[in-house]
Amino acid sequence: MGLKGERVETTRPGSDTKPPESVFTTTLDKMVRWARAGSLWPLPFGTACCAIEFMSVVSSHYDLARFGAEVVRFSPRQSDMMIVAGTVVDKQAPILKLIYEQMCSPKWVISMGVCASSGGFYRAYHVMQGIDEIVPVDVYVPGCPPTPEGLIYAIMKLQEKIERGEPSHYQVVLDREAAEARERKLARV
Ligand code: SF4
Numbered sequence: 001m002g003l004k005g006e007r008v009e010t011t012r013p014g015s016d017t018k019p020p021e022s023v024f025t026t027t028l029d030k031m032v033r034w035a036r037a038g039s040l041w042p043l044p045f046g047t048a049c050c051a052i053e054f055m056s057v058v059s060s061h062y063d064l065a066r067f068g069a070e071v072v073r074f075s076p077r078q079s080d081m082m083i084v085a086g087t088v089v090d091k092q093a094p095i096l097k098l099i100y101e102q103m104c105s106p107k108w109v110i111s112m113g114v115c116a117s118s119g120g121f122y123r124a125y126h127v128m129q130g131i132d133e134i135v136p137v138d139v140y141v142p143g144c145p146p147t148p149e150g151l152i153y154a155i156m157k158l159q160e161k162i163e164r165g166e167p168s169h170y171q172v173v174l175d176r177e178a179a180e181a182r183e184r185k186l187a188r189v
Pocket residue numbers: 048049050051085086087112113114115116120143144145146
């Protein structure tokens with residue numbers, strides 16, 4: 001991942017010869033997106049075996065630090081990328097939602113493994129059939145268990161999305177709700 005800017009050759013005033021130095025230009029917006037993508041702070045919501053796979057990703061062999069996303073935080077106010085790793089039962093759903101809501105914006109969610117994404121093989125009354133029923137998910141990681149490479153790939157995809165300037169799913173939901181509220185207000189007038 002690198003910052004894409006424009007290299008501009010410069011000449012010193014009063015000199016015809018090209019100096020060895022050059023100037024790198026970009027925009028503040030691009031710079032902020034590049035910095036955000038390269039410094040994601042994950043909050044792991046680990047409930048089952050997927051959390052073990054997550055642990056291997058942040059350990060030395062897979063070394064998530066290579067992607068700038070190894071600063072694991074268990075405080076929602078200090079993290080911007082929630083990784084839900086494992087089965088989420090209905091009793092845990094309000095806790096997951098509360099932690100998500102306490103995270104500062106902009107924030108992103110990765111649903112790791114089939115249990116978090118769809119309930120997996122737990123077709124049971126007490127298991128959530130996908131965390132996207134309560135939180136907006138940006139990237140889904142398939143598999144049971146999902147591979148460490150799969151999670152790294154998901155983080156890379158998220159980084160690409162942030163660098164492109166695409167809104168998080170959270171922002172999309174907020175915008176849609178605001179538009180619906182405006183429409184309802186207009187309909188009442
Ligand atoms: S997806 Fe598989 S590995 Fe992950 S929590 Fe469910 S059963 Fe465990």
